[in-house]
Amino acid sequence: MKKLLTITASVLASLSISFNVLASENGVHLDHADTDINDQKSLQNGAQLFMDYCSGCHSISFMRYNRIAKDLNISNADVKKNLMFSGSKLGDKVVSSMTEKGAETWFGTTPPDLSLVARSKGTDWIYTYLRSFYADKSRPFGVNNKVLVNASMPDVLWELKKNKSAEDFNQDVRDVTNFLDYVGEPAKLVRVDLGYKVMGFLFILLILAYLMKKEYWKDVKYGNWRAKD
Numbered sequence: 462m463k464k465l466l467t468i469t470a471s472v473l474a475s476l477s478i479s480f481n482v483l484a485s486e487n488g489v490h491l492d493h494a495d496t497d498i499n500d501q502k503s504l505q506n507g508a509q510l511f512m513d514y515c516s517g518c519h520s521i522s523f524m525r526y527n528r529i530a531k532d533l534n535i536s537n538a539d540v541k542k543n544l545m546f547s548g549s550k551l552g553d554k555v556v557s558s559m560t561e562k563g564a565e566t567w568f569g570t571t572p573p574d575l576s577l578v579a580r581s582k583g584t585d586w587i588y589t590y591l592r593s594f595y596a597d598k599s600r601p602f603g604v605n606n607k608v609l610v611n612a613s614m615p616d617v618l619w620e621l622k623k624n625k626s627a628e629d630f631n632q633d634v635r636d637v638t639n640f641l642d643y644v645g646e647p648a649k650l651v652r653v654d655l656g657y658k659v660m661g662f663l664f665i666l667l668i669l670a671y672l673m674k675k676e677y678w679k680d681v682k683y684g685n686w687r688a689k690d
């Protein structure tokens with residue numbers, strides 16, 4: 462009984478740790494991103510949105526165009542047409558053309574490389590951050606951010622927010638976030654898929670093992686195994 466109580470207490474403690482993660486450093490509540498790494502449509506839309514709205518400033522230099530094409534099932538021709546800067550090659554890394562010097566002058570800081578941002582900040586943080594810009598005349602771009610206070614990034618998605626329903630806008634932000642999650646760990650596509658298969662295999666094994674146990678114990682129960690005396 463005592464052991465059971467200790468186990469329950471430690472499970473509760475670990476749960477409360479994961480609940481704490483739902484708030485950002487400055488205590489702002491983070492909305493659940495609810496992304497699905499196996500949703501190819503979402504990843505494809507996210508890749509398109511990233512190239513259209515983010516890649517002007519941010520690089521994802523751990524990622525190459527042809528890897529995106531392969532992983533997200535986009536033909537090389539479509540990647541070339543829709544996702545690439547002119548002059549880049551399929552094997553190139555996805556690097557922004559913005560120079561560091563220019564960035565320093567415009568934003569006072571260099572837009573960080575976003576290759577690993579989903580792993581350092583988490584998907585909930587990114588999802589909430591991109592939806593938390595508000596008008597603030599005292600800031601250079603006229604906007605501030607609730608999650609990253611005094612962020613030097615403009616509200617790049619303002620046009621989408623204006624023209625779309627709240628639901629569609631949230632879905633777009635979810636797709637970009639999903640894409641950044643994939644970029645942070647491309648192997649997740651395989652890992653998560655494999656995880657389900659392994660769980661399925663273990664489940665089938667459990668049934669077989671149970672049936673076998675039943676078969677073995679049948680004899681034990683009726684005493685058939687004992688030598689006749």
Ligand code: HEC
Binds near residue numbers: 517591612
């Ligand atoms: C006009 C340039 C520009 C564009 C376009 C832009 N950003 Fe940024 N972004 C910045 C700058 C500058 C920062 C650094 C903000 C700071 O630290 O104050 C930043 C910071 C971020 C951060 C926080 C990174 C960290 O580790 O703190 C995330 C996440 C981010 N941007 C995502 C995006 C996404 C997603 C898009 C496209 C939808 C985008 N950005 C488009 C300039 C830009």
